[in-house]
Amino acid sequence: MTESINALLAEAAAKELHSSEDEEDIGDEDTCSAQELAAAFQFQYAQDEASLTLKRDYVLGLCADKGYTCLAAGLSNTAVKIYDLSAAAALTPVHVERVPIVASADQDVTICGVRFLDESPHTLLVGTTNGQVRLFDLRATGEQARFEYKADPDADSHLPPVPKSMTCFDRNANSRIICSGTEQHMGNVYLIFYDVRERRQLGVYQESHEDDVTQVSFHAKNPDLVCTGGTDGLINVFDIKQPDEDEALLNTINTESSVHRLNWHQNVYEQDIISCITHTNDFRSYECMEGDEIISFDRAAITAGIRRKNAGNFNLINAHNMQDDGVFLLAGTNFNRGEVLRSVTAPAKDTLKPLTNFVGNKQIVRESIFDATRNLLITGGESGIISIWTPEASNKSSNNKLKSKSVASKKHTKNPY
Numbered sequence: 463m464t465e466s467i468n469a470l471l472a473e474a475a476a477k478e479l480h481s482s483e484d485e486e487d488i489g490d491e492d493t494c495s496a497q498e499l500a501a502a503f504q505f506q507y508a509q510d511e512a513s514l515t516l517k518r519d520y521v522l523g524l525c526a527d528k529g530y531t532c533l534a535a536g537l538s539n540t541a542v543k544i545y546d547l548s549a550a551a552a553l554t555p556v557h558v559e560r561v562p563i564v565a566s567a568d569q570d571v572t573i574c575g576v577r578f579l580d581e582s583p584h585t586l587l588v589g590t591t592n593g594q595v596r597l598f599d600l601r602a603t604g605e606q607a608r609f610e611y612k613a614d615p616d617a618d619s620h621l622p623p624v625p626k627s628m629t630c631f632d633r634n635a636n637s638r639i640i641c642s643g644t645e646q647h648m649g650n651v652y653l654i655f656y657d658v659r660e661r662r663q664l665g666v667y668q669e670s671h672e673d674d675v676t677q678v679s680f681h682a683k684n685p686d687l688v689c690t691g692g693t694d695g696l697i698n699v700f701d702i703k704q705p706d707e708d709e710a711l712l713n714t715i716n717t718e719s720s721v722h723r724l725n726w727h728q729n730v731y732e733q734d735i736i737s738c739i740t741h742t743n744d745f746r747s748y749e750c751m752e753g754d755e756i757i758s759f760d761r762a763a764i765t766a767g768i769r770r771k772n773a774g775n776f777n778l779i780n781a782h783n784m785q786d787d788g789v790f791l792l793a794g795t796n797f798n799r800g801e802v803l804r805s806v807t808a809p810a811k812d813t814l815k816p817l818t819n820f821v822g823n824k825q826i827v828r829e830s831i832f833d834a835t836r837n838l839l840i841t842g843g844e845s846g847i848i849s850i851w852t853p854e855a856s857n858k859s860s861n862n863k864l865k866s867k868s869v870a871s872k873k874h875t876k877n878p879y
Contacts, residue, residue, distance in 0.1 A: 490772040490797040499769060503804065503819035506839075509855035511824075512553045514543050514846045521829055521842025523576040525586075530833040532556075532583030532600075533840065535848055536573035540564040540590050544600060551838055551850050557600045564590050574630055579658065580637040587633060587640065593626035595640055595656070609640055609656040612663060632678045633658070635685040639702070643675025643690060651675055653690060655702070667707045670698045670714070677724045681734065689736050689750075691721030697736060699750055715753045717746060725781050727789055729756075737789065743778040745791060757808055759791075767814030768793050768804040782832035782839075790817050792830050792839070800826035800843065820851050 492499060514521065514537060523536030531548040542561035546554040564571055571592045579585040579597065585606075589595045597607040611626070631642035640656040651671040655664040673694035681687035686703040697715040704710040719740040727735040727747070734750035743761040748754065765773040775795040782790055788807055791814075795802045803823040806814045825845035832839050839851040 488772055488774045488797070490770060490775045490795060493766065493769045493771055499819065502769065502816040504817065504853070505819050505821055505856055506851045506853060507821050507855045508823075508849045509550075509852045510552045510850045512545070512555075512848045514842075514848065515539075515541070517846070519846050520844050521846060521848065522573045524829045524831045524840060524842050524848075525576045525578055526831055526833070526840070527578045527583035528581040529583070530836065530838065532578075533848070534576045534578070534586055535842055536576040536588065537846065538572045540571060540573055542573070542576060542586075542588055544586075545848070547850075551836070551852055551854075553848060553850065560600055560603065561586070561588055561596075561598055562605075564592065564594070566592055574628055575632070577631070577633055579633060587631070589628060589631040589642065591628055593628045593642075593644075595628075595631050595642060597658070607658075607661050609642075609658075609661075609663070611652075611654050611666075629675055630678050632680045632688070634680040634688070634702075635683055638685065639664070639680075641678050641680070641688060641690075641702075643671075643678045643692075645674045646672075651692065653678065667700070667710070669707055670700075670711055671696060676721050679724045679726060681726055687734075689724055689726070691717075691724045691738065693720045693741070695719050695721065697721060697724065697738060697748070699736070713751055713753050715748050719744060723780065725783075727781075727783055728787060730787065737781045739778050739781065743776055745778060745781065747789075757811055759808065759814065764791060764793055764806065764814065767791075767806040767816065768802070769816065770795060770797075770802060772797075777826065779827050779841075780830045780832075782830070783834060785834040785837075792827075792841075794823070794827050796826055799824065799845070803827060803841070818851075823849070 520538040521535050522538050526533050533545040533547050535543045540563045544557040546556045571590055574591050575589040577587045579587055584600050586598045587595055593610045595609040596605050599606050627645040628642050629645055633640050638658055642654050644652045650668055653667040657664050671692045671694055673692050675692045677691040679689050686701050689699045691697045695717045699713040700710045701712050702710055717738055721738055722741045723739040725737045729735055735747050736750050737747040745759045747756045761776055762773045765776045775797045777794045779792045790805045790807045792805050794800050801823055803820040805817040807817050809815055825843040825847050827841045827843040829842045837853055841849050
């Protein structure tokens with residue numbers, strides 16, 4: 463089944479849920495001519511697109527297996543849609559309704575992350591803000607395991623309970639450990655650890671953050687190394703094989719802002735670098751162990767880098783590793799329902815270089831993942847649309863109709879160790 467994008471957006475606009483797309487546009491325009499824009503940026507068009515919902519549900523989580531053969535997209539209503547990507551980067555719905563929506567009287571429960579457990583496309587972790595991380599085997603029906611905090615009956619009774627309000631989670635490189643972060647509760651903030659194989663809770667860290675944890679990110683290769691960020695502005699780096707939280711804390715970096723997103727990178731010397739996107743849409747990167755700032759670009763500088771005038775419209779979405787070990791920043795605007803979506807690289811300090819202009823974007827983008835091997839970018843956002851961008855699609859017409867995949871699919875403090 464196919465429907466025009468205008469019909470889908472009209473349906474979404476009829477809903478009452480507030481969105482950035484509902485806000486009145488702030489005047490904005492490019493800082494250069496169309497000819498100069500074409501000379502500065504590569505142009506890419508969407509190779510395939512899918513609408514996950516006809517309601518006003520955001521795409522809040524995206525993940526793919528190592529080979530980018532399977533894609534999972536988590537929606538703000540806790541639904542998760544699964545797509546097969548193996549056919550020329552086309553979106554084919556699979557495992558229909560395999561992950562059930564969370565039934566809750568709390569209307570605020572939403573997705574706070576989706577993550578494949580290991581390199582295969584079969585086992586999926588789904589986190590929701592009611593404190594649960596659920597494990598699914600996509601080859602079978604039903605939930606395989608559930609990880610949520612349970613108070614230790616042997617713990618001191620005066621300790622406050624850990625809240626159910628989970629904000630984020632990740633699993634480590636050997637797929638054995640899950641760590642979830644919480645909001646502040648009674649003056650305390652928690653990082654909770656679980657053993658995946660033994661299906662049990664391991665322990666908590668509760669001394670290192672002073673406000674809501676917003677990001678937990680394990681190192682891609684080292685299973686014991688994890689960084690966390692929060693609205694307290696702190697980035698903490700832990701070695702979780704150490705005997706307690708104090709010894710596990712390797713470094714604390716104060717961004718003097720509020721941490722929105724963290725990513726791991728490596729420089730030419732194979733040193734670990736942590737990049738940070740703040741809630742004020744600034745970008746910073748730090749050497750992991752020493753904490754030295756390497757690169758810093760504020761919102762206005764990146765706005766100018768994507769050749770736009772008004773920083774008031776600007777959104778910094780993500781930082782992705784490229785195949786040559788470079789990093790590009792994906793940025794968009796709220797102007798005209800987010801039609802401007804572009805990327806830049808930072809080849810040197812204080813330098814931003816235009817990279818790609820993603821033409822025909824139809825929504826304000828919230829999430830993105832990138833396959834460096836195939837130069838394939840996948841985005842999701844506030845209109846519930848998934849878009850796949852590839853260089854191969856650049857010569858195709860961008861006036862294709864949006865496929866409604868969701869409709870079509872109906873047819874078919876102690877050491878945690």
